[in-house]
Amino acid sequence: MELLSGELEVEKHVKYILSVEKNKDSFESVTMEHLRMNGAYWGLTTLDLLDKLEIVDQDEVISWVMQCQHESGGFAGNIDHDPHILYTLSAVQVLALFNKLDVLDIDRLSDYICGLQNEDGSFSGDIWGEVDTRFSYIAICCLSLLHRLDKINTEKAVEYIVSCQNLDGGFGCTPGGESHAGQIFCCVGALAITGSLYHIDKDLLGWWLCERQLVQSGGMNGRPEKLPDVCYSWWVLSSLILIDRVHWIDKAKLARFILGCQDKENGGISDRPDDAVDVFHTYFGVAGLSLLEYPGLKAIDPAYALPVDVINKIFFGRK
Template sequence: MGELATEKHVRYILSVEKRKDDFQSVVMEHLRMNGAYWGLTALDILGKLNTVDVDEVVSWVMSCQHESGGFAGNVGHDPHILYTLSAVQVLALFDKLDVLDVDKDLKSGLTISTARHDRGLYFLSDEASSRFSYIAILCLSLLHQLDKINVEKAVNFIVSCKNMDGGFGCTPGGESHSGQIFCCVGALALTGSLHHIDKDLLGWWLCERQVKSGGLNGRPEKLPDVCYSWWVLSSLIMIDRVHWINKEKLIKFILDCQDTENGGISDRPDDAVDVYHTYFGIAGLSLLEYPSLKAIDPAYALPVDVVNRIRLGKRHAI
């Protein structure tokens, strides 16, 4: 089956941060905050978060904060709720959430400019989406501010995205997709609302995502992709149906996607590696309880010890 090339993956992740001028870095500049979350969380799961300079990371994250309170994907870019979540998650990894002005961040768009209380929807540019619902719910949960929204209406919107096959779409009537299912199941888990799910029906749909190679795909008739080792597995774990897939075959698929010479993990064997799939491959192995990896929480998408620390923390005053 092979082994996880831990040290090489650590070197690869650290090298991504140092590259500034190559093609991949330039085209990904606008979402560098996401890349920081993927890379740093992967390092933490590997037990190597101490290889980075905490003060340097926190300083850069805060330099991406917009005057409105939200965070951009990089310095000089516009704020976005997705990058705001990644910024909060990175700060949580280092136990630095206290550097945030929560009152300012709430005004920035977590509950006012991205939440419509009358409909329980989260949106960006007037786009209702279960994805943005999950992002806002998770961000507010990390900040102990979930009570600042109408949770019941938010849950009702998530439930309205449920389909006859047990899955969920991006919007009501949208096609069931593993990524959107994760967003909806995660949002329902964070709000204590998993009872709205037909767990057997959804579990069947999700376990059918495993193909002959052992990998998982996002929807029927698609190729497997390492990233679905997170989207599908986390959902199966949250609904207690993860035993319906072949874990050994999935582990082998993820390990086969490694670059064992230079580090990093790709979407499929022999493809080019990137930090996105490196994170989701390592996170998937964590969910599969691969030896020596820290456990990750399937709803919070952060290591369990980080989540426990946040849960035990005091509420941020507003």
């Protein structure tokens, strides 16, 4: 890609991510209090992609993560909060970044996730029973990282995901739900991890996904007629890579859109140019650039949403 590596404000983004964590009274920190585990995953993975994770006190992070584990085996978004499958995956991903999955009681944790699978193969997010294909992806991704995918009914899990496929090739959050790029990533990612991508009409889905790129800005949206948003640089791009249709979009134009959403003075990336930055969009912007093979960034795995070297350690015991 013909881009200057200096266009990404690496040092400023690092400084921004660290400032979000340090300033507990800031608006962003307060509004993220209930989902701090997700924020830790977004921020720390961004630092790793920028090859700056060593500046973090990993013992402090791991200690905090383990304090968020509930007696059920699942993890909460913060200490003394209720457990949810969303935060459980983020906790596992954070520990994976530091190569510390061995601190977990893996059987206890995998039992928690298995207990959330329903008769039809779907997954609930927690004891209250909300069902969503996001939770199917999270369960499959999490158990795969823990080498415990055999503990669930994978066949039924795949059947449920396939039942959420629409006539346009996309996927919704439940059967009949509107196709959405975020849900499509969850379904495609889960099917990729389980070796089930043959269920997808790759040309039909690829066409729907590449139509998410807006001609004027080069950015991606999540559904037809919506504004572009940096986070869809990840949801759409990773899905296109997994179904081998990424060559159908203008990658250079997308990279320019992401870079145009940076706060070049204070660091961080926003959803669209000149909007307020946050750690969520900073992560998905950098992750998107990683998928675009932007110079100087570590490679990220499009299915597991973790750096490739982290995945290699988990599955192959090597860097």
